[in-house]
Amino acid sequence: xxxxxxxxxxxxEILEDNGIEGDKVRAYMKEKGTYLVxxxxxxxSGKTTTLVNVIKALKDEFRIGIVEADVDSDVDARTxxxxxxxAVQLHTGGSCHLDAIxxxxxxxxxxxxxxxxxxxxxxxxxxCPAEFDIGANKRVVILSVPEGxxxxxxxxxxxxxxxxxxxxxxxxxxxxxxxMERFKKNLAEKNGRNVPVFPxxxxxxxxxxxxxxxxxxxxxxxxxxx
Amino acid sequence: xxxxxxxxxxxxEILEDNGIEGDKVRAYMKEKGTYLVxxxxxxxSGKTTTLVNVIKALKDEFRIGIVEADVDSDVDARTxxxxxxxAVQLHTGGSCHLDAIxxxxxxxxxxxxxxxxxxxxxxxxxxCPAEFDIGANKRVVILSVPEGxxxxxxxxxxxxxxxxxxxxxxxxxxxxxxxMERFKKNLAEKNGRNVPVFPxxxxxxxxxxxxxxxxxxxxxxxxxxx
Numbered sequence: 484x485x486x487x488x489x490x491x492x493x494x495x496e497i498l499e500d501n502g503i504e505g506d507k508v509r510a511y512m513k514e515k516g517t518y519l520v521x522x523x524x525x526x527x528s529g530k531t532t533t534l535v536n537v538i539k540a541l542k543d544e545f546r547i548g549i550v551e552a553d554v555d556s557d558v559d560a561r562t563x564x565x566x567x568x569x570a571v572q573l574h575t576g577g578s579c580h581l582d583a584i585x586x587x588x589x590x591x592x593x594x595x596x597x598x599x600x601x602x603x604x605x606x607x608x609x610x611c612p613a614e615f616d617i618g619a620n621k622r623v624v625i626l627s628v629p630e631g632x633x634x635x636x637x638x639x640x641x642x643x644x645x646x647x648x649x650x651x652x653x654x655x656x657x658x659x660x661x662x663m664e665r666f667k668k669n670l671a672e673k674n675g676r677n678v679p680v681f682p683x684x685x686x687x688x689x690x691x692x693x694x695x696x697x698x699x700x701x702x703x704x705x706x707x708x709x
Numbered sequence: 710x711x712x713x714x715x716x717x718x719x720x721x722e723i724l725e726d727n728g729i730e731g732d733k734v735r736a737y738m739k740e741k742g743t744y745l746v747x748x749x750x751x752x753x754s755g756k757t758t759t760l761v762n763v764i765k766a767l768k769d770e771f772r773i774g775i776v777e778a779d780v781d782s783d784v785d786a787r788t789x790x791x792x793x794x795x796a797v798q799l800h801t802g803g804s805c806h807l808d809a810i811x812x813x814x815x816x817x818x819x820x821x822x823x824x825x826x827x828x829x830x831x832x833x834x835x836x837c838p839a840e841f842d843i844g845a846n847k848r849v850v851i852l853s854v855p856e857g858x859x860x861x862x863x864x865x866x867x868x869x870x871x872x873x874x875x876x877x878x879x880x881x882x883x884x885x886x887x888x889m890e891r892f893k894k895n896l897a898e899k900n901g902r903n904v905p906v907f908p909x910x911x912x913x914x915x916x917x918x919x920x921x922x923x924x925x926x927x928x929x930x931x932x933x934x935x
Contacts, residue, residue, distance in 0.1 A: 527856030579836035610805035629855035630753030
């Protein structure tokens, strides 16, 4: 019974043409003078805790808005609001991602023109959100140590579109078989752009400064050169 | 800027009618005398390691087949084949779930008639796979401790369709803020069927016997009473 693996390619999903709508959001944000980040990860990787860190670190430097996308619930919007950001909660009604049209609804509601930096916390998912260009300046992917260093190989699209990767829960490294060099090798296999990798513990805040410094630089560079 | 949360229901996804196809798979499996499990979780929750435990524990009792569904790669199919099961690898070509038609392709390829128990390892995702009835006898959901005890609230459909929940990586409990009683309360809020919860460490094998005993009972009961 062993040794035999059949591989079947069952289906190629036909995606709607989301690129044009993404371009519209990009133009809209450029006009408003607002930098947009699309933050993606699995459920439970620490997107919200990371956001709380970013808000606390940068709220004096930038006017920050958050678009929370969830299948249901508004737990995360409450958390980031308490941290000091203006937040809009989007319910995707069962859908596993945000598309650009949904994102634009949230951005308009946020009153983007009065904000410097907006971060969209996408639905917790390593598959669908990767397929949709919501018009962000940068796509940031969080992977947490417990998920394993092989994830770029298993979710190649997500890691190929990432402009930066945060490795969260670094404080739990002793308890998991996660090898940072192996991760970087796997990432490089799917992403040839040599994107920055930020090892952090969102819980303790350790390592977050390198990420917020990078983000600050990106925001300044983009807003002042456009 | 604080205190204000706007909630927008952006979209209700229109699902294809997958129920009829699920019924067809159920009829097919009943005719073959094979029990079918749909195993679902986030990426990196330990589906494959759990499967290896199940195969090793039950391979003398049942003829076991595995359908591995992945966006890409065949890493998992190799792993379970080495553990002693016959495996088929399905590539979903970017799709975030299996539907019943895809599952049936895999089941036919497995030569299901010569198997007692088939487990489908679905795509790592807490959203989409919950929406599709692939005709399984039971839906088993794995949640790992690092993901957090709030996941039933954030991914309600997945936890409402679950017939059993495995809590994996119990050996890491000291390092995370995961409260089992809080999890059970959250689960009960979304799932009123009082489904069994199995705390395990798939890495050490601890707790797995309770799950494999439950599964053995379910398989015997179904195959001998149908």
